[in-house]
Amino acid sequence: MDNPLKPYPATIVKITDETPDVKTFQIVFDDPGVWDHFRHKPGQVAQISVFGVGEATISITSSPTRKGLLEFSVKRVGLLTGALHQLEAGSKVGIRGPLGNHFPYEEMKGSDLLFIGGGIGLAPLRALIDFVLDGENRSHYGQVEIIYGARSAADLCFKDDLFNRWPHMPGTKVYLTIDRPEEGWNGHVGFVPSYLEEISPSPRNRFAITCGPPVMIKFVLSALQKLGFPDERIITTLEMKMKCGVGKCGRCNIGSKFVCVDGPVFYLSQLKELPPEF
């Protein structure tokens, strides 16, 4: 990036409705050469531009092993995400990134992985899940367990992955829960942190990676500690309001760290060193 504030022109090639307010956008760079130096890693984010409206920081939800395209799952919450939801396949956007740090997938090699997600928080985790489950990478990692919940069955993102793909992968288990009982749902009902305690996974040789609404993260972190996970093996990814994404505009700091360049991925041991402003 010779100008870190200038996006690469790109095109939306496919849009999938995940839930009533979440869509997944498949995006390719207009100049295919960009892919060769973009080289994102699981956990990194990018800024998506809707020209004339602005930019938003969105985590890259596709694994870098899926070459040539990027996927972003976007919940409609504000001005920019609202505008993005109005676009159709073929629309022009801008992509700026990859930004921030990534999940420590090298360090995780040889370990079991426990993913705990809530709502749209599964999006950044999905990049790592698909990365470790992909081809040769699979042999480097142990058991993969995914605990995921949403408000209702309709609010579960990535239904195809959850029901049709991941459960059928070797050494992979998916546990789903929704907040309230509803007709047609035979699965677990209850909040993610309490489901986690019910399942009670062993902390032995296992990393826990979590993302979801701030309140869910808070309770999941304390549940993981109760289960005996050490702070160095609990990993989360934070969301802050960002503008520049490159450590200059000054709004995503937590103490002297910037979430955009020093994060978004943090070990719990790191979070405990930071002031509680996230």
Next chain:
Amino acid sequence: MRETARQLLREREVGLVIGYAAGSEAYWVTPAFIKEEAQADRLVWNPFCVNSLAKYLINYHHEPYKVAVVVKGCDSRALVRLLQDNQVQREKVVVIGIPCLGVVDAKAAALKIAPGTRILGASVTDGEFLLQTESGTLSLPRGEALCAKCRYCENPTPVLADTLLAEEVAAEPAANIYAEVREVESWPREKRSAFWDGHFQRCLRCYACRNICPACTCRECVFDQTDPCWVAKAHNLSENTAFHLIRAMHVAGRCVDCGECERACPVNIPLRLLNQKVIKDIKELFGVSTPGSRLDEMPALGMFATEDPDEFN
């Protein structure tokens, strides 16, 4: 004032007293929030107590306790304004009124004082402003030292108070309060336009004028909204002008002429002049008094009467 504050806190009549404490320079004060009797000694009253404190009451309207606030005459208009808008509940406020001969523009005072001079005291009399320093007493004519708003004061005595801490001060006979407005009105359109353009292009959009304004109490200000975006964030003459004109219209009929916007402005935009023009026009059109002068007189643009001017007919 300290005794009043001590008593109110001691008898648990209020949970908080908002007054003035000594500032970091002798010609400045800073708002003080006194919760304990022992802290009441921090309170001061002197001719540099220029800030209007009434708006701070909004931050405490959910508290279970009553709040006492120190008001000058002009500040009491701000309080009336807040009461009329139900921003503040009368039964939750104890008003400590201070009849006042005028407060001093620190900028003017600071210019006259050699840096490093220690100030021992200051007072305002009918005719002059006296400053006691180590090297003797300095006297300035009132007109030079006082804030512009104090040169013709409509309410030297608070219009609303539970306790008055001094003898009432009679209002001066109505002078030509709007002389400056009339002067600008008399200019040709091009000159007026150039005058305001010159000022507005300097605006930093720091929003100090809005944040200090006792008439600006919206929970979400139009200028902070992004969807729809009424005024762009860009700092340029066109957006800055839109900001100031919209703001003047939003506070029309509710601006109490306290002059805090102009005092707060870091780049000396004559905002009081702009607001005075609106006050003057509304007074002429609707025959009302300066907003906040009377608790029983609702804002001109917040009510209607059959005899209101109806120029659209």
Next chain:
Amino acid sequence: MSVRDFLLTREGLHSWLSRLARDYPLIAPVEEEKGVITFKQVGGPQEIVFDCAPSTLPPKEWFLPSTEELFAFSTAGGGITLQEPPGPKERVLFGLHPCDVRALLALDPVFGGTYPDPYYLGRRKATIIVALSCTKPGPYCFCPAVGGDPVVAAGADLLLTESGSSFAVKAMTSRGEEIIQRYPGHFAPDEEGRGERARQELAGQLAGMFAFLPDLRGVKEFLDGHFELPYWEEVASRCLGCGICTYTCPTCHCFDIFDQSWDGARGLRARCWDSCMFSQFTRMAGGHNPRPTQKERVRNRFLHKLKYHQDRYGLGGCVGCGRCVAKCPVNIDIRRIIGDLKELASHG
């Protein structure tokens, strides 16, 4: 070794500035409005305010404009074209005080680093900086308390110091030397070390002239261990939440990015100053706000000045210019804040 010290008479300074104004865009402090001194492009020395108190607004506007275009976009023809504006022409910025030069040094690592910002860095590169030693501190100046020095301007190309009827000129960089060579006849070599003596003499005179020098020792260490302090509530209760302190600060650099478009097909992306004092600054689209009240915002600003900038870049975030002190409508005074924190630190 080339001579790096020169002397310039007062008349010489004026004629040099007139020449500079013809050859370059010359930017210098002017009295834009009664009592408001800002850095503007000038036609000649007659417009310049040489008086030494800090300008009302810092010169940061010339490196980080309050609003600037990042690029224009156009969707004509089915694709997207992005066009950045042309870079700045070489220009001379005259009359910065040492605190303002130090402020630029504090901003440089923010806009440099892993993701160099071409807009800021382009302006830095295009600017020849001629600094001016202070001859009298302003009433709210406290640069010595934060490690500054009113007669030292590392980071400038030239430093001018008034000395009697002339100016001592010190070339601090090769670019400074070049500009002196470009104007022969104006500068006389200072072979007897008069400039150095003048600067030392002035430094001695100034030392006693600062009215209020807070003691910063131990304050950062205290803040390192104390994030949560009831003291911040007291400060925040007075704070109006306006942007004066951040917009008059020479090291504050927060910005917002926004798009402007009239028809959706063509438009601009721009950035403009923003302030961590504003309530929406960190508010996310979904409503969550990690710094929800003025207490967190006030604390963030002072910690940024006194701790975070130091932690991140090894440089102080406050240069002691006193502009925020001069302009705060409720007298939140960083000199007092430092003193209060020092007091809190000493009482454990």
